Amino acid sequence: MTRYEQLAQEITRQIGAGVLRAGERIPSVRQACAAQGVSPGTVQQAYQLLEDRGLIQTRPRSGYYVNATFKAAPAEPATSRPPRASTVVDVSELVFEILESVKSETVVPLGSAFIHPSAFPLAKLARFLGGAARGLDPRRMVADLPPGNRELRRGIARRYLGAGLTVDPEEVLITNGAMEALNLCLQAVAKPGDTIAIEGPAFYAALQAIERLGMKALALPTHPREGVDLQALEKALGQQKGQQKIAACWLMTSFQNPLGSLMSEEKRRALVALLAAREVPLIVDDVYEELYFGRARPKPAKAWDSQGLVLHCSSFSKCLAPGYRIGWALAGRYAQQVRRLKMTTTLATAIPPQAALADYLKQGGYDHHLRGLRTALQRQQGSMVEAIGRDFPVGTRVTQPQGGYFLWVELPAQVDALEVHRRAAAKNISVAPGPIFSPQRRYENCLRLNYGQPWTPQVEAALATLGKIAEDLC
């Protein structure tokens, strides 16, 4: 065994023994050289080996971190197998029931769709907001109707440059959060009765939009780490007859909600090519694009879009400024249509918050904030996965996504997730049960859990309680 392999084995042991825990930084190359009396090259080789084995990862300008891996890590769920026919969606009522049943402020919000607000620089944003509002030319209050504040649109376009996507600021339409952007895009590309291809499971807001607009959903098989199955999509696209014909896709390429899957660059390119060949528009909900744990921000699928068929939607709500309700759409060839839909539905997005975020992007320290947020999320994921491995029934499977803040938990087949929800709610714990992520209310034994909150004894106890509830239902 070479020296670098010995060093790698030593660190592996430390991780296995819990000396180094998921999300923690391991010694820098310099520190390790000094401590072990070896050369920087040896340390680098050892770290490369650990990275290749998936035990650690590099973060630029930050160092090396332990991945969420465990001695007794629960297994990963299998690729989903939704029914092959498109279907009318009937789940909105259930979603509202679930969401409205756990609205108390004292609830442990494992079912929440949001990161805990304490993770955001809200005090700093407030200062930017006050300053921006005072400095605004009053004429902007009328002139910044759609598409929105010019500086903010430029700031958003600039950030995409860093992710390998060139965007004309003129294409950026500011919306009331990504939710509005997605809804407008869906209305622009499809009409009542049309079939929309989605992931299985899919974010319930996509299902609600499809249901509200009288469209149909076709859920595609989806791998929990790699995203939607392109062969299945290709097959479905081939069935170009009648109502089954796919009018558009609505997918989450990065850290899909609820699975957390991340499509590779190769897969993104293939997806865009597949759809371009058939002129099928692709709506991408990319609200978690900034919350990656890997080396760099994933390159948006839109980067391979030469036809204007990709409608990319995102927002600041998940990564910086919840409550500001600032999102955007890059709607490609549908840009004018989407802008006009915006004008006739909500007219415009509030002007002062746009100006505040434009200023913050220039000088607020966004990248610094994001680095801290990603580190915290990764650490919290590790703690929650570990707790699930410890507290949940044998046979439980769980994802370990490379970004975002959701775990998808597959309980033993006989456990009814809606019953878990009811019993947990009675104990002041919210969960997001699987059926709200399916047009046909499937995934009856699955839960989406949110790790976007500090790992406290209260949260740890809630996980133990959930495990007990699941055991009782086995």
Added chain:
Amino acid sequence: MTRYEQLAQEITRQIGAGVLRAGERIPSVRQACAAQGVSPGTVQQAYQLLEDRGLIQTRPRSGYYVNATFKAAPAEPATSRPPRASTVVDVSELVFEILESVKSETVVPLGSAFIHPSAFPLAKLARFLGGAARGLDPRRMVADLPPGNRELRRGIARRYLGAGLTVDPEEVLITNGAMEALNLCLQAVAKPGDTIAIEGPAFYAALQAIERLGMKALALPTHPREGVDLQALEKALGQQKGQQKIAACWLMTSFQNPLGSLMSEEKRRALVALLAAREVPLIVDDVYEELYFGRARPKPAKAWDSQGLVLHCSSFSKCLAPGYRIGWALAGRYAQQVRRLKMTTTLATAIPPQAALADYLKQGGYDHHLRGLRTALQRQQGSMVEAIGRDFPVGTRVTQPQGGYFLWVELPAQVDALEVHRRAAAKNISVAPGPIFSPQRRYENCLRLNYGQPWTPQVEAALATLGKIAEDLC
């Protein structure tokens, strides 16, 4: 002639001679007593007489003001006579063409839908916004999802109390401006293919909403001062067959856009009763409700609604805070449905602006601001009506609404308003041509002009130019 009649005649002469102009305050009772050597009772009788004759009006805690009446005032347009059949709407494209053709900041915005931003307390609002954002409990960023900030909803409900309407704050849903409120309400009460009764002419955004949702419009005869013709509505409601059946009404009871008509209390009561008897919901767009020139805020139609069938929508965009995009819906029996529609389309309204307006309502001096704004608008109306009387072709008719900031100008029949728009745009003046207010692009010889801006030599010259353009087309 009694002493008080002599005094009234004297003031009438001063108004006729332009010594006292529209919107100006006339001497107080005490000042008039001193100046004329008469008793307060005599002055009060004289002022009452002038008020009965429509020459002046009282404003509470402010005094007596000259109405917009003129020696050679243009006549009022007649009640509209739209076609009696409901119709598919096809005007949205034209509306966008018109709106997008005059976007320069140097244009004289007579076609604008907004009051000039200088009329609003934007600096003060900015201070409230900064303060509110700093003081916000971070948890509010998530907790204030629909229906919105509790204090703001209470503040809105309190203001309606003063107008004779009791509202449960729980019914108040905060929206992204009235535009969103109206759109959500329309979706809650009607479906594609349904017929919606509107005023003729109607606000183009209502037409665009009806068009976008695949509904049909039935424009009702409407009096330029008194609003929609209830007999015509009753007749239309009687034709309860097939597609012509009216699924809902969408009306503006106060200072209708573009006519400026104001329905009397008696008429509002009758309207609500008429619709209640047939269980037809009434959407009221009441965004100008605070911009009354009369003695008191008109009592909302919803005050007579015992069935929960009136969906009252309004906002701060026209009277206080353009660009903040804060509106609301009081949706009666449809409240939960509208709230859920909001959740699935834009989720929530930006939180800090809501908190800022809640604070402003408590301590910002809203009533003081509104008094000043109303006085300015009334004065500007007088100046514009006077200019039209002087500069426009013989036979021109114009409204003189008791609130809001729009004039409806009926040019001689042969004048093509779209051509007026084109020629005016070439001279950097925007107008809103009649056809954009009609499902069938009628009102070909009409214009809506905006007097919500300071009366400057530039605006005066623009009116003269418009008059010349119209003359040339006669």
